[in-house]
Amino acid sequence: MARQDQVLLLEPQHELKFRAFWVTNLWLAVQYDAGHFVVEIIKITMCPFSDVVNTTLKLSNPTDRNVCFKVKTTAPRRYCVRPNSGVIDAGTSINVSVMLQPFDYDPNEKSKHKFMVQSMLAPPEMTDMEGVWKEAKPEELMDSKLRCVFELPAENDKTHHDVDSNKIMSSNLLKSESSTLSMKSMSSTLDDNEVKKVMEECKRLQTEAQRLREENKQIREDDGMRMRKSNVMSSQHSAHSSHSVVKDEGLSIRTMALIVLFFVVGVIIGKLVL
Numbered sequence: 001m002a003r004q005d006q007v008l009l010l011e012p013q014h015e016l017k018f019r020a021f022w023v024t025n026l027w028l029a030v031q032y033d034a035g036h037f038v039v040e041i042i043k044i045t046m047c048p049f050s051d052v053v054n055t056t057l058k059l060s061n062p063t064d065r066n067v068c069f070k071v072k073t074t075a076p077r078r079y080c081v082r083p084n085s086g087v088i089d090a091g092t093s094i095n096v097s098v099m100l101q102p103f104d105y106d107p108n109e110k111s112k113h114k115f116m117v118q119s120m121l122a123p124p125e126m127t128d129m130e131g132v133w134k135e136a137k138p139e140e141l142m143d144s145k146l147r148c149v150f151e152l153p154a155e156n157d158k159t160h161h162d163v164d165s166n167k168i169m170s171s172n173l174l175k176s177e178s179s180t181l182s183m184k185s186m187s188s189t190l191d192d193n194e195v196k197k198v199m200e201e202c203k204r205l206q207t208e209a210q211r212l213r214e215e216n217k218q219i220r221e222d223d224g225m226r227m228r229k230s231n232v233m234s235s236q237h238s239a240h241s242s243h244s245v246v247k248d249e250g251l252s253i254r255t256m257a258l259i260v261l262f263f264v265v266g267v268i269i270g271k272l273v274l
Contacts, residue, residue: 006142008067008088008119009060013144016055016115018100019151020048048152049105057146059117060093066122068129071096075113078103087122087129105150113148 031040061067070085080099088094098115119142126132 003139004142006119006144007061007063008069008117008144009062010117010144010146011058011060012146014146015149016057016098016146017149017151018053018055019153020053020105021153022048049100049150050102052102053100055098057096057098058093059088059096061088061090064090066090067119068122068132069117069119070133072116072118073113078113111148111150115146115148116143118143
């Protein structure tokens with residue numbers, strides 16, 4: 001028995017188009033050099049499909065019955081589908097979000113990815129949708145297939161995007177002779193709150209740098225005092241040690257002289273007695 005025709009209305013019907021766009025990230029780099037803060041804005045333009053690309057698939061149920069559906073793909077690791085299954089009530093529709101994950105795009109590689117929307121009429125009393133799909137007969141299933149198309153952004157879009165980014169950068173950043181950030185040039189495009197935050201952050205960094213310099217100076221002074229005290233104590237200890245050695249040597253010499261003297265006296269007394 002042939003399968004039934006798809007009762008759901010798909011929009012789009014045959015192709016899911018994923019249009020890439022140029023992504024430009026602006027990074028704010030802050031460096032401290034020679035007593036000044038140098039702020040630079042670094043612009044990085046990413047390749048196409050370096051970010052998530054989202055498209056929408058609309059499923060409409062024009063019948064008077066509830067319809068179960070599933071969305072399947074030949075590349076499940078490349079796409080995130082929400083919702084990928086469910087029930088569409090009679091006379092209603094649902095939007096399915098299909099998100100293409102970032103990848104390294106190769107212009108020479110043609111996309112062979114495909115999607116399939118599978119559906120079936122929901123039973124009158126359905127409690128277990130997974131069980132319904134398992135028990136469904138092949139002739140009860142309906143499906144529609146769509147192929148994926150990757151669309152690159154136009155080159156003039158990139159040029160226009162780069163010009164807009166350069167305008168933002170030139171209006172936001174102005175290097176003075178001292179290589180410091182001019183807050184007045186930033187205030188032309190930033191609101192007061194953002195300017196205030198940047199100024200407060202710069203002041204905080206300057207205060208922190210000053211505090212670190214003072215702590216470093218104090219540490220060097222403390223180290224110098226400790227070294228001087230250590231040298232003095234070492235000198236005193238050396239002098240005391242040498243004095244003790246000399247004293248001990250003097251005592252030893254006197255002791256030996258007394259022993260020799262007692263020996264000589266003993267010898268003389270012995271001879272007189274004999």
